[in-house]
Amino acid sequence: xxxxxxxxxxxxxxxxxxxxxxxxxxxxxxxxxxxxxxxxxxxxxxxxxxxxxxxxxxxxxxxxxxxxxxxxxxxxxxxxxxxxxxxxxxxxxxxxxxxxxxxxxxxxxxxxxxxxxxxxxxxxxxxxxxxxxxxxxxxxxxxxxxxxxxxxxxxxxxxxxxxxxxxxxxxxxxxxxxxxxxxxxxxxxxxxxxxxxxxxxxxxxxxxxxxxxxxxxxxxxxxxxxxxxxxxxxxxxxxxxxxxxxxxxxxxxxxxxxxxxxxxxxxxxxxxxxxxxxxxxxxxxxxxxxxxxxxxxxxxxxxxxxx
Numbered sequence: 001x002x003x004x005x006x007x008x009x010x011x012x013x014x015x016x017x018x019x020x021x022x023x024x025x026x027x028x029x030x031x032x033x034x035x036x037x038x039x040x041x042x043x044x045x046x047x048x049x050x051x052x053x054x055x056x057x058x059x060x061x062x063x064x065x066x067x068x069x070x071x072x073x074x075x076x077x078x079x080x081x082x083x084x085x086x087x088x089x090x091x092x093x094x095x096x097x098x099x100x101x102x103x104x105x106x107x108x109x110x111x112x113x114x115x116x117x118x119x120x121x122x123x124x125x126x127x128x129x130x131x132x133x134x135x136x137x138x139x140x141x142x143x144x145x146x147x148x149x150x151x152x153x154x155x156x157x158x159x160x161x162x163x164x165x166x167x168x169x170x171x172x173x174x175x176x177x178x179x180x181x182x183x184x185x186x187x188x189x190x191x192x193x194x195x196x197x198x199x200x201x202x203x204x205x206x207x208x209x210x211x212x213x214x215x216x217x218x219x220x221x222x223x224x225x226x227x228x229x230x231x232x233x234x235x236x237x238x239x240x241x242x243x244x245x246x247x248x249x250x251x252x253x254x255x256x257x258x259x260x261x262x263x264x265x266x267x268x269x270x271x272x273x274x275x276x277x278x279x280x281x282x283x284x285x286x287x288x289x290x291x292x293x294x295x296x297x298x299x300x301x302x303x304x305x306x307x
Contacts, residue, residue: 054247056084058295059240060124060138062115077205078112080127080135082295085251091298092209093131094202094264100283101126110283115140120239132292139238147182153221155179156211164191203306206262214257266290266304 061079078095097112103126106117111130114123120138128135150156157179164173164187171187173180180188189208194200215221267286274280294304 054085054251056082056086057137057248058082058133058135060120060127060135062120062123062138062140078123078127080131080133080295082133082299083248083251084299085254087299088254089259089261089299090255091261091263091295092206093295093298094205094262095127095130096202096265096267096284098282098284099130099265099267100270100285101130130286130291131294132288133295137238137240137244139240147186150180150182150185153215155181156185156208156215158185158188158208158211160188164188164193166191166193202264206264209262210257210260213260217255217257261298263294263298263304264306265294266306268307 059081061081062077078097078099080091080093080095082091082093084090095111097110099111101109101111101114103109103114103117106113109117111123111126114126120140124135124138157177159177160173160175160180163175164171166187169187169190170183171191173184173187173191185208189201189205191204192201194204265284265286267284267290270283270285271279272281290304297304
């Protein structure tokens with residue numbers, strides 16, 4: 001399957017994956033159980049009181065920032081989503097796109113180059129080596145439909161902690177708690193004019209993930225999930241089979257917004273300057289000690305300072 005030529009962005013993938021989790025009762029009801037659909041309509045998550053079949057699954061999310069007419073480019077955002085049905089938790093680990101990656105074929109690069117050089121499988125391999133985990137699936141998605149789906153949800157409530165204005169990207173947000181429509185929500189997650197750049201942006205994206213999870217897992221949204229899933233059906237480029245998606249989706253009734261754990265992969269900047277003081281290169285340096293085992297640590301309740 002070819003990657004869409006539209007600009008690709010991670011946030012809609014988060015939306016689709018959260019819908020897949022939350023829509024478990026809805027989708028499964030279409031195929032398997034009218035009783036489960038009844039539980040969904042009443043907002044009762046009976047699966048939370050019983051064992052859930054299935055093993056932990058790790059999914060790598062990639063956002064390709066290609067513009068119309070371009071091929072696959074560097075991933076704008078990279079994130080590992082780990083979902084554990086027994087623990088009833090999901091970890092969203094944001095990997096800074098400037099993370100240093102040493103490739104046998106391409107030399108020293110930033111990890112976001114893996115997708116452009118050799119496709120999604122290369123990005124999976126690079127991330128597996130970085131984190132010392134087995135990644136089961138990948139997903140790449142267009143952000144063109146982001147605005148429509150957020151609007152279909154009725155917007156997402158966010159506490160915007162500082163004004164965000166960038167004319168070149170049509171971002172105009174004022175400070176304060178507010179319900180963001182699709183266009184403004186896209187601006188919130190794209191904005192990167194912070195002191196620490198993309199690292200600070202990752203933390204704001206984590207705020208958005210939490211708010212989005214709360215919206216999707218609310219009783220009012222759960223009853224509308226079939227139509228939302230249908231709307232998102234053609235957006236996801238993935239190696240997941242429908243049967244696998246249905247299995248992951250069936251775990252949904254046991255999850256809640258408190259089940260979502262977000263973390264940016266900790267590290268430090270390594271900047272190189274020329275004699276005039278101009279920046280030549282910038283990498284996010286992550287040690288094995290920081291990266292290996294971090295998924296298990298997050299499930300166990302440990303939190304990491306990013307830098």
